[in-house]
Amino acid sequence: MNRNELRKADINLMVVFEALMLERNVTRVAEKLFLGQPTISAALNRLRVLFNDPLFIRVGHRMEPTARAEALIKHLSPALDALSIALSLSHDFEPATSKMTFRIGLSDDVEFGLLPPLLRALRQEAPDVVVVVQHVDYWRIPDLLAAGDITVGISQTRGLPANAKRKLLRRMHARVLRADGAQHPLTLDEYCSRSHVVVSHTANTRGIADEWLDEIGRTRKVVLSVPQFSSLPSILAGTDLLAGCPDYAATAMEAWGNLHAEPLPFETPALELSMVWLSITDTDPAERWLRARLEQHMGDGGLAH
Secondary structure, rough: OOOHHHHHHHHHHHHHHHHHHHHHOHHHHHHHHOOOOEEEEEEEEHHHHHOOOOEEEEEEEEEOOOOOHHHHHHHHHHHHHHHHHHHHHHOOOOOOOOOOOOEEEEEEHHHHOOHHHHHHHHHHHOOOOOOEEEEEOOOOHEEEEEHOOOEEEEOOOOOOOOOOEEEEEEEEEEEEEEEEOOOOOEEEEEHHHHHEEEEOOOOOOOOHHHHHHHHHOOOOOEEEEOOHHHHHHHHHHHOOOOOEEEEEHHHHHOOOOOEEEEOOOOOOOOOOEEEEEEEHOOOHHHHHHHHHHHHHHHOHHHHHH
């Protein structure tokens, strides 16, 4: 292979090209790479000269890749992954002095229940690092990892890409939240007859609890669907509404003082909370440090293996 061809290339141009293939929009690429739109446009012009091809054709608000661009990315993405891994081996990570920005994806319940103790620990060990949290659910994690918007995600997971790695952090159990001050646990009949709030990021009025109830031939009455767990303490206050959430989020919400959490009044299976990242960041010292801290503060002891 002729290595002299590499003298014509600029790695920064390849990064822009990969970002354009993912985003198909100059504005979003500029935001993602923290560059101005004129800089991205100039890079695209240089790429077109380098590869002797238009590479992208504007269709409406999107930039659709040409056949040559589709062929190029199949070779460039693995090459950029390999280069990133090689460069990561050339430096150590010192948390006490680092000013790195880490981008992590968390589901809403994880952010509410498990993020605060992690941040307190990071402030002690790495006071100058910046943590950017993006909301994720299991169906968004693959795209956000592929786009580089996050380097690690924590949620329930399924359908992961082949180059993703997964580590179980904890097995979580459902709890029912109530603010009515009653001293006795809910019976199954009470649970089914009371009005419920469902947390759904897709504006659904059915949740996993409804699937569990289906299995025992029961139903419940859902009167409200909201997009995030963090609104539950204020919504439930002063009402007889019920809401379900994972045990760690329920514990955090009980700290507000007006809520009580208890197990559901029927048998429910445990769910798995996992950490997911791409193999490209597996050996990066900074990312390995971050994953170790996520496991330490968001995992559940010996279950995280």
